[in-house]
Amino acid sequence: MHAVTFTRSTPDTAARVWVDEDGAVTWGDVATVVNPWDEYSLEETIAQSKSGGGESTVIAIGSALHNDALKHSLAMGIDKALRLEEAGADMKDSLVWSAMAAGAIRKLGDVDLIIFGKESVDVGTDQHAYQLARRLGWTMLSYVSRIVYADYSERRIQVERAVEQGKQTVSAALPAVISVLKEINEPRYPNFLGIRRAAKAEIPVWSAADMNVALPRAGTTALRFLNPPAREISTEILAGADVNATASALAQRLFEEKVL
Amino acid sequence: MSVFAWIETAAGEAVSSSWEALSAAAILAKSLDTDTAAIVFGANCDALARRASQLGATRVIACPDEALAEDRLDAYSALLSQLVEKHEPEAVVSAATNRGRELLASAAADSESGLISEVIDLRVEHGSIIGTRPAYAGKVLMEMTSNSATTFVTVRGRSFAAPTPRAAAKPEIERVKADGIPKDPPVKIDDFVAELGQVNLADAAIIVSGGRGMANNPQAAPAGLSGNDASIWKAKHGFANTLRPLAEVLGAAIGASRAAVDAGYIPYKHQVGQTGKTVNPDLYIACGISGAIQHQAGMRGSKIIVAINKDAEAPIFKLARYGIVGDLYEVVPALTQALEEKLR
Ligand SMILES: Cc1cc2nc3c(=O)[nH]c(=O)nc-3n(C[C@H](O)[C@H](O)[C@H](O)COP(=O)(O)OP(=O)(O)OC[C@H]3O[C@@H](n4cnc5c(N)ncnc54)[C@H](O)[C@@H]3O)c2cc1C
Ligand SMILES: Nc1ncnc2c1ncn2[C@@H]1O[C@H](COP(=O)(O)O)[C@@H](O)[C@H]1O
Numbered sequence: 001m002h003a004v005t006f007t008r009s010t011p012d013t014a015a016r017v018w019v020d021e022d023g024a025v026t027w028g029d030v031a032t033v034v035n036p037w038d039e040y041s042l043e044e045t046i047a048q049s050k051s052g053g054g055e056s057t058v059i060a061i062g063s064a065l066h067n068d069a070l071k072h073s074l075a076m077g078i079d080k081a082l083r084l085e086e087a088g089a090d091m092k093d094s095l096v097w098s099a100m101a102a103g104a105i106r107k108l109g110d111v112d113l114i115i116f117g118k119e120s121v122d123v124g125t126d127q128h129a130y131q132l133a134r135r136l137g138w139t140m141l142s143y144v145s146r147i148v149y150a151d152y153s154e155r156r157i158q159v160e161r162a163v164e165q166g167k168q169t170v171s172a173a174l175p176a177v178i179s180v181l182k183e184i185n186e187p188r189y190p191n192f193l194g195i196r197r198a199a200k201a202e203i204p205v206w207s208a209a210d211m212n213v214a215l216p217r218a219g220t221t222a223l224r225f226l227n228p229p230a231r232e233i234s235t236e237i238l239a240g241a242d243v244n245a246t247a248s249a250l251a252q253r254l255f256e257e258k259v260l
Numbered sequence: 261m262s263v264f265a266w267i268e269t270a271a272g273e274a275v276s277s278s279w280e281a282l283s284a285a286a287i288l289a290k291s292l293d294t295d296t297a298a299i300v301f302g303a304n305c306d307a308l309a310r311r312a313s314q315l316g317a318t319r320v321i322a323c324p325d326e327a328l329a330e331d332r333l334d335a336y337s338a339l340l341s342q343l344v345e346k347h348e349p350e351a352v353v354s355a356a357t358n359r360g361r362e363l364l365a366s367a368a369a370d371s372e373s374g375l376i377s378e379v380i381d382l383r384v385e386h387g388s389i390i391g392t393r394p395a396y397a398g399k400v401l402m403e404m405t406s407n408s409a410t411t412f413v414t415v416r417g418r419s420f421a422a423p424t425p426r427a428a429a430k431p432e433i434e435r436v437k438a439d440g441i442p443k444d445p446p447v448k449i450d451d452f453v454a455e456l457g458q459v460n461l462a463d464a465a466i467i468v469s470g471g472r473g474m475a476n477n478p479q480a481a482p483a484g485l486s487g488n489d490a491s492i493w494k495a496k497h498g499f500a501n502t503l504r505p506l507a508e509v510l511g512a513a514i515g516a517s518r519a520a521v522d523a524g525y526i527p528y529k530h531q532v533g534q535t536g537k538t539v540n541p542d543l544y545i546a547c548g549i550s551g552a553i554q555h556q557a558g559m560r561g562s563k564i565i566v567a568i569n570k571d572a573e574a575p576i577f578k579l580a581r582y583g584i585v586g587d588l589y590e591v592v593p594a595l596t597q598a599l600e601e602k603l604r
Pocket of ligand 1: 013036470471472473474476477516517518519520531532533534535536537547548549550551552553554555558568569570571574586587588589
């Protein structure tokens with residue numbers, strides 16, 4: 001049994017991010033972290049590979065910036081890490097991305113389950129998982145809040161999904177692609193041994209040619225990045241004679257703002 | 261040629277944010293000098309077609325196949341891809357709901373087309389569609405264009421005004437058959453528990469949110485509960501008996517900070533912020549929330565922000581148009597009463 005997960009490095013969520021004079025996005029020298037949503041998918045990948053008596057692999061697509069996320073994944077307990085990089089390709093584009101990802105899954109050959117985080121906390125496109133599933137022709141089960149069972153010999157999985165209208169329990173054949181929500185587990189922290197193992201690990205890099213993939217043209221082009229217009233907020237602190245007077249003053253303001 | 265708008269349904273009824281997508285599609289169609297085609301699948305197509313043409317669709321492409329259950333991502337993707345191949349639309353637009361994101365991403369992969377997701381603004385320049393979307397939790401905006409004949413677009417909720425109904429001409433409906441789509445659903449639905457009667461955070465015009473401060477409820481916890489259990493009890497009662505009445509008077513949805521969710525005061529689906537929901541209501545009332553940057557990431561797009569916090573130095577006041585420095589357990593009931601009197 002082989003479970004694969006995908007992850008990336010993102011700027012710390014507390015970082016200030018802005019567009020510099022050259023029009024590039026920067027967060028200064030703040031460190032990157034593993035995409036926070038992926039802590040849950042990493043944990044689930046480890047748990048599934050252990051309970052299925054198999055192995056786990058984590059893959060990042062993009063520059064060496066993502067090695068940090070891969071090392072964190074190894075430190076948590078993922079067995080193997082892999083980075084896919086193609087010089088000159090727009091690896092952020094989801095068509096290019098999913099073509100590379102599908103190439104890696106085919107080259108690995110024995111994958112039963114692919115686990116994604118809900119979204120990237122930075123670009124937040126929420127489309128990578130679907131496009132990979134589509135390219136592989138595998139079933140997609142998104143927004144999974146619980147795996148009821150995953151039977152790797154019967155090759156079936158049953159999960160609970162948090163959909164907009166309620167909670168759905170569904171089952172499907174493996175292999176499948178799932179994306180998981182934070183309710184699914186409590187991610188473990190890397191321990192000392194894990195961190196040491198990760199520090200020493202060599203991370204192989206596969207190019208499109210290594211995977212025998214012909215990359216498609218990028219579907220989109222980012223034209224420019226902008227700092228959002230500064231919001232002119234003048235804060236009015238309301239303070240009346242007593243709490244009722246203050247509350248009435250607020251109610252009055254809200255009427256005048258026409259938001260009620 | 262056309263601009264497609266996929267009208268998502270839930271139990272046969274159109275999801276309200278789909279009409280916003282139809283508005284966005286109509287804007288593109290106007291700039292591109294083409295028509296707006298509403299795409300409706302499944303049961304109830306006729307009623308949906310009529311409604312879509314009242315709301316601005318120039319024509320409707322319907323697949324009224326009863327077997328097209330709403331959860332059939334595989335079938336919907338195959339069908340949409342067939343329509344894209346046949347009509348070569350300039351754009352396909354849907355709301356950035358869970359199902360909209362999945363469907364458009366899948367169909368875009370089929371035709372190797374560009375997808376611009378979570379768009380808050382659209383325009384056409386020299387014949388190219390340009391979408392503006394937030395990135396890095398709204399700290400940065402990006403403008404994107406696609407490199408393909410068809411551009412797929414998902415639009416963020418409440419970014420495009422819902423269309424106003426007009427007297428519809430008899431809609432021109434093109435009916436298609438669900439031919440050549442997978443017969444057997446790959447996914448078996450074993451159970452479904454609907455959650456009804458809740459205002460959806462993403463669609464809400466008003467949101468009342470509670471944070472860790474909800475635990476400082478002066479109401480005494482039942483004897484026998486102490487420490488953490490007592491805090492959880494107090495906070496839950498605060499959400500139910502103090503925040504909910506305010507939300508009810510306002511017809512608002514209830515939000516929460518991650519601290520409140522992590523402490524077990526309220527389920528995760530209420531969480532607003534970078535790892536919760538992004539919301540942009542007209543009015544956001546933050547009660548007992550400090551305003552950490554990750555919380556701001558989810559709500560700074562709100563039109564008017566009100567902060568109720570006992571700490572005058574809390575960062576939330578920097579975002580707020582109106583603030584009250586005080587105990588939420590005194591202020592919120594007083595505000596509820598004041599609004600009740602005014603709204604009656
Ligand atoms: C990767 C990552 C992702 C995150 N994602 C999110 C996210 O999606 N959403 C989110 O909200 N946070 C998120 N956080 C957490 C965030 O950093 C803060 O910890 C959290 O928002 C704090 O919640 P809070 O304001 O309720 O609690 P606190 O910061 O503890 O603030 C409580 C406030 O309540 C006030 N208060 C207390 N009692 C009363 C009273 N009786 N009346 C009035 N005021 C009172 C206090 O003055 C204080 O300002 C994330 C953090 C990380 C690292
Ligand atoms: N460059 C990347 N490399 C590996 N995994 C990624 C990358 N970008 C996104 N992912 C994965 O895809 C999920 C959804 O991301 P997104 O579609 O960008 O919102 C994330 O939670 C990650 O698991």
